[in-house]
Amino acid sequence: MTHLISRRTFLATTATFAAMHPFSLRASTNQAHLRIMETTDLHVHVFPYDYYADKPRDTVGLSRTASIIESIRAEATNSMLIDNGDFLQGNPMGDYIAYERGMKEGDEHPIITAMNTVGFDAATLGNHEFNYGLDFLMKSLAGANFPVVCANVSKEQGADAAADTTLVPPFVILDHTVTDGAGESHPIKVGLIGFVPPQIMNWDRRHLEGNVQARDIVDTAKTLVPLMKEQGADIIIALSHSGIGAADHSDGMENASVPLAAVDGIDAILTGHHHQVFPSPTYADMPAVDVENGTIHGKPAAMGGFWGSHLGVIDLMLERDGSSWRITGHGSEARPISKRNEDRSVTALVEDQQAVLDSVQAEHDATLAYVRRAVGKTDAPLHSYFALVADDPSVQIVSIAQSWYIAQMMQGTEYEGLPILSAAAPFKAGGRGGPEYFTDVPKGDVAIKNVSDLYLYPNTARAVLVTGAEVKDWLERSAGMFNQVEPGSTDAPLLNPDFPSYNFDVMDGVTYQIDLSQPSKFDPKGELINADANRIVDLKFNGEPIDPKAQFIIATNNYRAGGGGNFPGAKGDTVVFEAPDTNRDVIVRYIVEQGMISPRADANWSFAPLDDTTVLFETGPKAADYIDDVKGVDIAPAGDGPDGFAQFRISL
Numbered sequence: 291m292t293h294l295i296s297r298r299t300f301l302a303t304t305a306t307f308a309a310m311h312p313f314s315l316r317a318s319t320n321q322a323h324l325r326i327m328e329t330t331d332l333h334v335h336v337f338p339y340d341y342y343a344d345k346p347r348d349t350v351g352l353s354r355t356a357s358i359i360e361s362i363r364a365e366a367t368n369s370m371l372i373d374n375g376d377f378l379q380g381n382p383m384g385d386y387i388a389y390e391r392g393m394k395e396g397d398e399h400p401i402i403t404a405m406n407t408v409g410f411d412a413a414t415l416g417n418h419e420f421n422y423g424l425d426f427l428m429k430s431l432a433g434a435n436f437p438v439v440c441a442n443v444s445k446e447q448g449a450d451a452a453a454d455t456t457l458v459p460p461f462v463i464l465d466h467t468v469t470d471g472a473g474e475s476h477p478i479k480v481g482l483i484g485f486v487p488p489q490i491m492n493w494d495r496r497h498l499e500g501n502v503q504a505r506d507i508v509d510t511a512k513t514l515v516p517l518m519k520e521q522g523a524d525i526i527i528a529l530s531h532s533g534i535g536a537a538d539h540s541d542g543m544e545n546a547s548v549p550l551a552a553v554d555g556i557d558a559i560l561t562g563h564h565h566q567v568f569p570s571p572t573y574a575d576m577p578a579v580d581v582e583n584g585t586i587h588g589k590p591a592a593m594g595g596f597w598g599s600h601l602g603v604i605d606l607m608l609e610r611d612g613s614s615w616r617i618t619g620h621g622s623e624a625r626p627i628s629k630r631n632e633d634r635s636v637t638a639l640v641e642d643q644q645a646v647l648d649s650v651q652a653e654h655d656a657t658l659a660y661v662r663r664a665v666g667k668t669d670a671p672l673h674s675y676f677a678l679v680a681d682d683p684s685v686q687i688v689s690i691a692q693s694w695y696i697a698q699m700m701q702g703t704e705y706e707g708l709p710i711l712s713a714a715a716p717f718k719a720g721g722r723g724g725p726e727y728f729t730d731v732p733k734g735d736v737a738i739k740n741v742s743d744l745y746l747y748p749n750t751a752r753a754v755l756v757t758g759a760e761v762k763d764w765l766e767r768s769a770g771m772f773n774q775v776e777p778g779s780t781d782a783p784l785l786n787p788d789f790p791s792y793n794f795d796v797m798d799g800v801t802y803q804i805d806l807s808q809p810s811k812f813d814p815k816g817e818l819i820n821a822d823a824n825r826i827v828d829l830k831f832n833g834e835p836i837d838p839k840a841q842f843i844i845a846t847n848n849y850r851a852g853g854g855g856n857f858p859g860a861k862g863d864t865v866v867f868e869a870p871d872t873n874r875d876v877i878v879r880y881i882v883e884q885g886m887i888s889p890r891a892d893a894n895w896s897f898a899p900l901d902d903t904t905v906l907f908e909t910g911p912k913a914a915d916y917i918d919d920v921k922g923v924d925i926a927p928a929g930d931g932p933d934g935f936a937q938f939r940i941s942l
Contacts, residue, residue, distance in 0.1 A: 320610040321618070322468040322476065325366035326527065327359055328594045328602035329373045330562030333380020333418065335597040336404040336650050338642065341382040341661045342742035342874060348638040350597040352401075354627040356408045356643035358601045368468040371409060374562040374594070374602075375416025375486065375531035377401050378430055380875075381597075382738050383657040388422040389882065390660055398433035400653040406435045407649040412462060414484025414529035415440040416563065417870050420494040424457075424501055437462045439484040439529065442510040447503050451513040457502055460484075460514055463523050468608065478608070478615055481523030483514060486531050487544040487563065493870050495702060507532055507546040508539045508553065515555040524615040525557045525606070533564035534586065534593070537577035544868070548578050551586040557617055558604050559586060561593040567600055567624045568593035584622030592622045600624040664735030666881035670890050672731040672744060675913030677716035678771060678785060678794060679940060680923045681891035684729040684744055688714040689798040690889065691880035692845035692873065696753045699867055705755065705843055709831065711799035712845040713764065717746040719791035720909055725934040728910045736887070741877050751869035751876055752851035759838035760859030762826050765802060766811040767857050768795045769825040775806040777900045781928070781939065784905040788814045793855040796895060797844075800836065802829040805898040806905070806942065816856025827898055847873050893922030900942040908935040 329352065338351035348354075363369050378384060378401060387399060405413070413436060419427050431438050441451065441460035448454050461483035469475050488504035511528065518526055528550055535545030543549075547561040566572050568591055569584040578587045584604075585591060592602030607619035628636050647654075674684040689712035700706050718729045731740045756764070771794040775782045784806075793814075804825050811823040829836050846860065853862045869876075881887055908931040917925055917938075928939040 318470075319472040319474075320470060322368055322470045322478075322608045322610070323366065324468055324478075324606045324608055325362060325369040326558065326560070326592075326604040326606065327362055327369060327371045328560045328592050328604070329355055329371075329598065330531070330560070330594050330602065331376040331380075331416065331565055331596035332373065332401065333376055333597055334378065334384035334401045335381055336383070336401060337647065337654050339654070340742075341657060342739055344658070344661060344739045348636045349599055349628045351627070351642070352404055352408065352598045353642040353646040354638070354640050355598040355601050356646050357640035358625050358627065359408060360643065362601070362603065370411045370464075370466065370480065372482065372527070372529060372560060373405065373410055373413035374529050374560045375414045375484070376418045376562065377405070377413065377416070378427065379418040379421045382661045383653060385738070385878065386657045386660040387653070388426060391656070393426050393429040395429065397429065399430040400650040402430060402433045403649050404646050406433070407646050408643075410436045411464065412436050412482050412529075413438045414482075414531055415443070415458065415486050416531040417487050417490045417493060419486075420490050420497055423497045431458065439482060440486055441483050441514055442485050442488065442505040442507055443490070443502050444505070445502055447505070451505055451510040452517055454505070461518055463518065463521055470610070476610060479522050479524045481518040481526040482529055483511065483518065483526065484529040484531070485510065485546070485550065488542050489544050489870075492699065492702065506542050508543075508549050509541075511550055511553045511556065515553055519555055525608070525617065526555055528553075528556045528559045530559055530561050531563050532561065533566075534561055534568060534573050534576065534579060534591075547591070548576070548586055551589050551591065552578070556589065558589055558606065558620070559591045560602060560604070561591060564593065565596035566593060567595050568602070569622055569624065585620075590620040590622045592624060594624055595626070598627065600626050661738040664737055665878065666736045666884060667886045668731065668733060668736050669886060669888050671733045671916065671919075672729060672736075672740075672889060673916055674716045674719050674729040675909045675916055676920050676925070677719050678791060678909075679907055679925070680920050681796065681893045681895055682716065683889040683891050684731075685714045685716050685796050686798070686891050687887060687889035688745060688873065688877060689796070689845075690887075691877045692751060693798065694880050695751055695869070695871070695876045696843065696845035696867065699753065699869065700843060703867075705753075705866055708755075708841055708843050709799065710843045710845060711761065711797055713795040713797050713850065714846075715792050715795045717792055718743070720935065721791060725910045725936070728912070730912065736881055738878055741874050741881075745874050745877055747847075747849070749847035749849050749873050751871055751873050752846055752848050752865055753867035753869075754844050754846060754851050754860055754864040755866045756842055756844055756859035756864055757838060758831070758836040758840040758842065761797065761800065761836060761842055761844070762829055762838070763811070763858035764795065764844070764860065765797055765826045765829070766823070767816055767855070768793070769804050770810040770812050770814055772804065772806055772810070774809050775900065775903060775905055775942070777807050778902050779904070781904050781906045784907040784940065786814065795846075795850070795857070798894060800829060800831050801894045803827050803896055803898040807898075807900060891921055896922040897940070897942055903942040905940050905942065906937050907940065908932075908937055911936040913938065
């Protein structure tokens, strides 16, 4: 399998160790090579399958990762397999178990079944383990044939972390046996301590408030790691379901893996939560992080992607010193299960482990039936044929669900009570995708797999804090979708072909018009080109002109909030809430909870009138079926367009 593996970094404290081939490490007498394998953020992805799209997918699946695990066990004399959290929730199989089948006493969760089949040595909790409540969590963990640890979540807090009554064991010290280079076996005590972002107390308040409490990750480690040493741990590995972020510790930080690695006594660190890969260029030039050597504060670290996309691997060269062990060299890598080709196609690098598939085949089949079955109903069709020219139901349902979710997340925060707006864009709106590339969910039943039609990307929800002035400029940026139109023109082309539809944000919670006679304030890349332009007119909140100095929360996604599209007010520095949930999951939850949704567009935005002016735009031919439902704009068919599209005329 070695020819399938990506370039790895390798560090050694001796020239001999550095020269060794990474896939045939040999240890001398009194030396043992221990390989630590990590999965993280599996999110119930056992099968290589996208349940939302209802089709196989080569980039995910523990059944694929298990093939790498098997090959490593074959090539390494000593190995351990650890999961770093977020295994219990995150795809429709998880929702099926939680919302449909349930977890009764004695039931086994399919991800636990699969993990038992693969043979994990230990795991820690991630933030998503709490999404379905504590009772569901504990019943799920009861089936695990391996210990699950988490040090900073307690049922009762004591004077310090050592005095807490934790929800699950804070750490475990495993009695492991390693074989040295001479073939002799020796005992070693491997300490594993787990951590989860304390933000779970906000993210899952309804399940956790009054039931558990969460401590700061680094403070907890400083208290408990010395205790692990006292109890005989030879080496200590931190299972940090926390991203690689700032180097300086601050109380309650979410992404605390860098200052955690600096805690005395921790020898190696497994990270996750970020859905990224380490070592990788993603984390280049970060303080205390060495991508070349795969270390954080000089200690080996790994992050194995997400959904089974990679296996994190840490190599430890151990030397026996009397009755204890010390680390004399180390290396780290992340091995992928697939590769993306230059043409964006994907090639699988490993095959499935059939035993893993077989272990949860029944639940996979039940999940397929679940995603194909209605989870709610819509009393209006959800289509995007007119999403670029009028308020649109397919965008509306996304906005409504985002507002519903962020309103809950703002409760109990300093931002509670601020008005919440919601920004969403049409993803499937023709263009290069062709005349059939549109959302089209008919009135009636809505199945989970329909949600991928409403929301193409696995973005996560975000909230940003902006001013009224930034709301206006956000919309000015969106209005670059349209060409400038000379008043009195006949059949002027409306849409700017250089402007992608995913950057056409519609804002719910305000009303406004777009004056097409004005030039665009921003170019298609978001650069300011006409500072005095004002396409956005009659912008109102609660029926009154918006106050440029007023504060608003905008519900959006991580791409937009982090600077994607270069929107005013969304450059990464205005984020006040980073959700653990995907926008897709938010939409599913909203539909399930509502039962019946009514995503009728309310025409909160429209084009400003221009006398004796018409424009043309292209959309899918099926748009004709819905033309009578479009509100706030005068649209009529205008014949066939190029490449199978249909043309429509708007009278401004």
